[in-house]
Amino acid sequence: MxxxxxxxxxxxxxxxxxxxxxxxxxxYVSDLLSDVLAHAKPGELWLTHQRHLNVVAVAxxxxxxxxxxxxxxxxxxxxxQKAREEGVNLFVSESDAFHTxxxxxxxxxx
Amino acid sequence: xxWFRIDLHIHSVLSPCGSLAMSPRxxxxxxxxxxxxxxxxxxxxxxxxxxYVRKIAKGSPVVLMGMEIQTxxxxxxxxxxxxxxxxLVLQEELYALLPPIRNDPELFGDQLVVDxxxxxxxxxxxxxxxxxxxxxxxxxxxxxxxxxxxxPAHVDRVPGGLLGVLGFFPPGEWPAVExxxxxxxxxxxxxxxxxxxxxxxxxxxxxYPEEIGRAWTEAYLREPSFSELSLAILGEGGRRVRPxxxxxxx
Numbered sequence: 001m002x003x004x005x006x007x008x009x010x011x012x013x014x015x016x017x018x019x020x021x022x023x024x025x026x027x028y029v030s031d032l033l034s035d036v037l038a039h040a041k042p043g044e045l046w047l048t049h050q051r052h053l054n055v056v057a058v059a060x061x062x063x064x065x066x067x068x069x070x071x072x073x074x075x076x077x078x079x080x081q082k083a084r085e086e087g088v089n090l091f092v093s094e095s096d097a098f099h100t101x102x103x104x105x106x107x108x109x110x
Numbered sequence: 111x112x113w114f115r116i117d118l119h120i121h122s123v124l125s126p127c128g129s130l131a132m133s134p135r136x137x138x139x140x141x142x143x144x145x146x147x148x149x150x151x152x153x154x155x156x157x158x159x160x161x162y163v164r165k166i167a168k169g170s171p172v173v174l175m176g177m178e179i180q181t182x183x184x185x186x187x188x189x190x191x192x193x194x195x196x197x198l199v200l201q202e203e204l205y206a207l208l209p210p211i212r213n214d215p216e217l218f219g220d221q222l223v224v225d226x227x228x229x230x231x232x233x234x235x236x237x238x239x240x241x242x243x244x245x246x247x248x249x250x251x252x253x254x255x256x257x258x259x260x261x262p263a264h265v266d267r268v269p270g271g272l273l274g275v276l277g278f279f280p281p282g283e284w285p286a287v288e289x290x291x292x293x294x295x296x297x298x299x300x301x302x303x304x305x306x307x308x309x310x311x312x313x314x315x316x317x318y319p320e321e322i323g324r325a326w327t328e329a330y331l332r333e334p335s336f337s338e339l340s341l342a343i344l345g346e347g348g349r350r351v352r353p354x355x356x357x358x359x360x
Contacts, residue, residue, distance in 0.1 A: 031184075032268055033277030052183045052246065054276045076245075 001025075001108060003065050003089065006045065009107055010100065012068060012091035015075075016083040022065040027104050029097055033058045040064060045104065047097055051075035056082040056090075065089065070097040111348065114147040114334045117326050118176065118188055119263060119288060119313030122163070124153040126219035126239055129318045133224045134162035136319055141171055144323025148334035150176035152188050152263075154238040155204050157197040158223045164194070165226045172334045177201060178263055180241040181249045186270045188261040188288065189253040192336035196256035203252070204242045205234070213237040246272075250282065259340060261311060264290040266298060273302055286343045288313055291325035291357040309343040312353035326354040 004020040006012075028040040029047045033054055040046060042063035047070050048055065056079060059067050066089030069075060074092055083090045093100040121128035122137060134151075141149050149171050151160045157177040164173040175197035176190040191197040212235055213221050221238055223231040242249065250260050265287045268274035272287070288311040289298045299305050311327040329351045331338040342349035 032275055034268060034274050037277045050183060050275075052276055052280065054278065054280050058277055 003045070006104070006107060007091060010093060010103055012093055015069075015090040015092060016080055017089050017091075018084070018087045019065075019089055022089070024065045024108065026108065027101060028064070029101050036062060047093075047101055047104070049073055049097065051079060053079055053082060055079065056086055056088050059088045060086045066091060068093050068100060070095070070100050111330055111332050113328045113330050115145060115326050115354075116148040116329050116334065116339070116351075117141070117144075117146050117314050117316075117322070118148075118150040118152065118174065118190060118261065118311060119178065119315050120149055120151050120322060121153055121178075121315070121317045122151050122159040123220060123222045123224055124156050124159045124234070124238075125317065126154070126213055126215070126221050126237070127317055128153065128219070130220060130222075131319050132317070133228050134159055134166055134226060135228055137163055137322065138166045138171075140319050140322040141167075144326075146171050146323065146326065148172045148174070148329070148339070150174040150188070150190055152176040152178040152190075154178055155180060155208065155240075155242060156201050156221075156234065156238055157189075157191075158201060160197065161194055162224065162226045174336055174339075177204075179204065179249050179253075180239075180270075181246040182241050182243055183246055183275055184241050184269055185246050185272045185275050186263040187246070187249065187253075187272070188263050189249075190259040190261065190336070190339075191256065193257075196258060200252060200256060200258075204244075205236065207242050207244065208236045208238070209240050209243070211237045211240060246276075246280065247282070259286070259336075259343070261286045261288050263288050263313075264315065266290050266293050266301070278302075279304060285309055286311060286351075289353060291315060292359055294356040295353055309345070309351045310353050311351060312356070325357050328352050328354060
């Protein structure tokens with residue numbers, strides 16, 4: 001499924017969205033960046049509470065399709081700036097990790 | 111100059127997870143038995159018991175003031191100070207910012223300030239096992255603004271360690287880091303090549319009296335002091351630090 005369709009279906013708030021046509025086939029939920037570096041797979045959409053600047057670099061390194069900050073968490077301007085430079089998609093979901101992941105899962109694996 | 115043995119990460123009864131037996135008196139007793147020359151008592155987001163540990167130790171061992179601060183990212187860092195005031199002022203600042211979650215001593219353990227006579231001075235009401243709502247950057251800035259030293263604690267640990275949580279070093283200067291008691295230096299550097307060239311500490315992270323002395327750092331200094339340690343971290347004038355041997359698992 002195209003990322004822009006996922007964004008619409010989940011009602012995500014867009015923070016940075018340079019690559020709307022990326023394909024999303026799976027998701028990953030983690031707040032530990034070392035865990036994401038080790039286990040997330042390219043193309044996955046990443047749900048997290050972590051809003052440190054390193055999130056952008058990790059998403060880029062793992063070639064993730066984007067990052068969703070859950071429970072309405074908003075990262076700082078430095079994170080947005082870096083994401084624009086690196087071309088990393090960032091979103092906010094007002095609902096919590098469990099419900100966001102649940103809806104994403106139903107969408108991708110109906 | 112000579113090698114001194116140091117442990118900058120010892121908890122006391124002020125940490126909810128620290129044993130009730132970890133009074134300032136007992137800590138000094140155990141530290142002397144273990145032959146440590148320089149220590150810091152770093153409780154979770156608090157450093158007040160260091161004051162009493164100092165009174166009892168009377169310079170033997172030398173006691174730095176310190177705290178183990180948990181940042182908003184849930185990264186834990188050791189903040190170390192030569193003097194009492196900046197540490198205690200920062201403790202008050204952080205305490206005011208901590209979320210209003212009351213500690214339940216039955217569940218988490220007591221958070222007690224205990225004096226040099228083993229008397230309870232006060233009990234901290236808010237749960238200290240919470241991250242302060244300040245980013246890693248903000249915490250580092252506050253510590254450095256007060257002349258403190260920053261050493262990210264057990265960087266390899268998940269959760270709580272800088273590399274475990276954040277994956278790699280964020281921008282900024284990170285000349286000194288602590289690795290877990292159980293992790294060998296070789297293993298640490300294989301896993302994180304970026305540790306090369308930094309001053310690597312190992313500490314006991316003792317929560318119980320019998321854990322004091324189980325792990326340490328060796329530092330080549332003129333004398334065991336905050337200023338000498340600061341120079342050693344930067345490798346000035348032949349001063350340097352090296353982690354003691356890794357603790358065997360179990």
